[in-house]
Amino acid sequence: MRRAEIFYNDVLAGVLTETDEGDYTFVYDSKYIDQHPDQFITFTMPVREKPYTEKRLFPFFDGLIPEGWLLDIASKSWTINRNDRMGLLLACCQNCIGAVDVKHLPASDE
Secondary structure, three states: OEEEEEEEOOEEEEEEEEOOOOOEEEEEOHHHHHHOOOOOOOOOOOOOOOOEEEOOOOHHHHOOOOOHHHHHHHHHHOOOOOOOHHHHHHHHOOOOOOOEEEEEEOOOOO
């Protein structure tokens, strides 16, 4: 299982998780829900308590990953398979252009 904290304008918005089965969940942080109920990270994922779940990486997060020649450089530099979307997100999106940043949360046994 891999996890990442998702920050919006330097405020913890929630946690993105990839399960060992390859499913994804995103849960808004309870403090974020209370303090920023109308400040969603994307129109397709409004702020709510119920987790979002998908079989593939959510399109919003997938869209943060570099493309083209920049993806080639990132993939080769970190030896990450281009199809490992969560791995690329964790490696490439710590300081994204824009309001959203991704911070890898190590597993308890890492």
